[in-house]
Amino acid sequence: MSDSAAHPREEGADADAATDTDGPDPTDGTDPSVEETPPTGDPIETVTTGAESVVAALEAAGAETAFGVQGGAIMPVYDALYNSSIRHVMMAHEQGAAHAADAYGVVAGEPGLCLATSGPGATNLVTGIADADMDSDAMLALTGQVPTDFVGNDAFQETDTVGVTRPVTKHNYFASDADSVGDVVGEAFALSSVGRPGPTLVDLPKDVTLDETDEEPGDAEAPAGTDPDPSARADAVEAAARAIESADKPVCLFGGGVIKGEASETAREFARTYEIPVVTTMPGIGSFPEDDELCLSWAGMHGTGYANMAITHTDCLVAVGTRFDDRLTGGIDTFAPEAEVVHIDIDPAEISKNVYADYPLVGDAATVLEQLDGAIDTTPAADDWREQCRAWKETYPMTYAAPDDEPLKPQFVVEAFDEATDDDTIVTTGVGQHQMWASQFWTYTEPRTWVSSHGLGTMGYGLPAAIGARMAADAMDEPDRDVICFDGDGSLLMTMQELSVAVRENLNITVAVLNNEYIGMVRQWQDAFFEGRHMASEYNWMPEFDKLAEAFGALGIRVDGYDEVAPAVEEALAYDGPAVVDFHVDPEENVLPMVPSGGANGRFALSEDQL
Incomplete structure (x- = not known):
């Protein structure tokens, strides 16, 4: 690297900041215009x-x-x-x-x-x-x-x-x-x-x-005018409140903006006060506890059947902090087709960008929800609707088959870690099938515990994200929180060099590799839409991740069957430092439910032959 054009500090560059005590005294009356020189050793300026x-x-x-x-x-x-x-x-x-x-x-x-x-x-x-x-x-x-x-x-x-x-x-x-x-x-x-x-x-x-x-930086302040008004217009709030009151089938849709706006507690109180079923987006996972009877989990391409049914049949959608991306909506014309939409967002550019907002409320999520709470006089009469949502949960449960004569199912691995860890455990993922299983079969109850790449869909995100999450938990004086990274074999291979950092820093993270020797989501789409031509998706040349982990200096474990899962989970979580568990899972397992790209959320596939 060439530094030839740099401008290093020259020797003696700050010499003029020192006081010369050998010359004539400027205070002896000979030159009254000269100010008194500070005592020797006191700098005139800090360079x-x-x-x-x-x-x-x-x-x-x-x-x-x-x-x-x-x-x-x-x-x-x-x-x-x-x-x-x-x-x-x-x-x-x-x-x-x-x-x-x-x-x-x-x-x-x-x-x-x-x-x-x-x-x-x-x-x-x-x-x-x-x-x-x-x-x-x-x-x-x-x-x-x-x-x-x-x-x-x-x-x-x-x-x-x-x-x-x-x-x-x-x-x-x-x-x-x-x-x-x-x-x-x-x-x-x-x-x-x-x-x-x-x-x-x-x-x-x-x-x-x-x-x-010699200039010291001032306070860290954003430019004037960039901090938006947190409150929505009062007349718009009143109109939205009347729409919510009169709804027969209301749904709250909580997006990532609820978490980023520190509005999770306010959102939870709002939904519970008015007994409105809650659906989240993927970035909004954790904003509302998934063990609450009002929660329908997350909606979209691989969201729960009951969340997608609720979105399809609601007559009033209270959407908070979401940009209505295509993985959530499917076809825009079939998204919440019967609903009046109340859209709360801090960014006016998102209002009616993808989904038309009948009641646009521009402002901070928590502030506007509090405004709505103050404006709503009566709880929506929605007993039948809540019962319908409960029925959809029973009709479209999140289940999977795990026959003893078939390879280990990845969903089983996710559930095993969930059962073995506390509610405040932080989950990070890469991108692909493993990401979907980690979001579907883990019960999230707290915000900022789900850390993944959503809009860009970046393979390789999971391991460095786990390092960042671990450092954040430690900085918050929460060293006992578990950090679990669910990754795929293809995704991990993109950033596995960061394991050296986790070893060097002795970071307590566990990497669970759901290894199916494919770019699994690509393989699933190839089977569904490209007549099973597995062009450039077969990864049967994968290394042995447990041995690679050991080469880095981490704990490495390989798991091939169900009876090995619980001991491996226990050993990895107990290990003081980074652990990598290479779970060899069913290479043919697909992520379901699935809404085909651009399709209607209410017409999700529950099996491969429905795609």
Whole structure:
């Protein structure tokens, strides 16, 4: 890496800050216009660098943990981190750093922080930044950049990071000078969590971080006007309240915005007060306890049959903090076709973007639900509707067959871990069939315990996310919380190098590999829609993950049958450090129910032959 264009501090650069005591006394009356010189040893000004200002801004904003990979252009910032209170976790790959920071923020409820150098370091962050953007997760990325004079000249490890990341960030910045860089970083950190959360990025040219400055960063504040009004219009609230009161078949749909807006308790109280059945989105899992009789679990492509039936037949949908993505809605024209829609969201751009809102309520989830509570006079008369929802639960239960003469079922593994752990256990996943089974067969009762990649669907998310989740739990002084990563063989192979980080840091995480030697969801779609042609989906060349885990220094266990599951779960959870359990599961098992892409939620398939 070439540092030839950097601008290091020159020897004696701060010499003029010292007091010269050998010259004539300016206070002897000979020159009354000269102010008195401070005593020897008291500095006139504090000279720091742009990098030190960056770190000072992060500390002032409350950042406690950072994930990253060192490199040439970001090196001044890393040097400033050397004596910082911020704990830095060196990751094996920049994508892992972004996912770990993302998950840290999801669990801790504050912005995650990741760092990378210029060029490939920055572009390796992009997948993780895009993931956070799609899921509205607060995160700040700091990237090194070539010196300002070299920008645009195709210098070594130069990339237009601001241009590359503009479509996948809430906002990004190019730092222009050492005097203002601290304020820019503080602003970016604050902005990531204001209103609708999302990732922000600051690109840091190396000369800016090396240059001297005597400016201290101010408080971390988002730009004026970016903190939206938390309250919805009173007349809109009144109209929505009347619609809810008169509903015969009301449903609450709680999305990820309920959790991000710290509105879970308010949402639970609202649904219980008015006895309204609750459906969640996948990102909204945990916002409402799944063991509550009002809960119908989550809806969408692989949601429960009873959740999808409730969505299909409701006459009043109270949707909170959801963007109505296609995996939830299926075909828009068949989504909640009989319903008047009350849509609460902090972002006005989401209102009527996909699903038309009859009653648009723009504001903070908790605040608007409290407004609605104050405006509703009578509970909807919905006894028959609640009974119908209970009947759908009995008609379309979440079950699976587990014959003794067939391979181990992945659902059994998920249930075994659920039974062996506490309600506050954090579950992370990669993306694929294992993700669906982990969301279907685990009973979630608390927010911020389900950590996954939703909108972008990023394979490889699970393991680095488990590292970030573990670090967040430890930072919250909750070292006894279990962190379980359910991963697929194909998904784990994409980021398995991060296991070295878990071993180095001795992180207490358990990775349960649901190994079917396929990219399972692709194989399932190929069987259903491509006449069973398994092009590039067969992964029968997988390594032995238990032995790989041991090579990394983790506990490695292989499981092939039902009688081995309980002992393996117990051993992995009891192990002090990272454990990997390679569960060899039925390669032909499919995720059901399933709504074909673009189909009607109420016409879900319960078996392969219905697809």
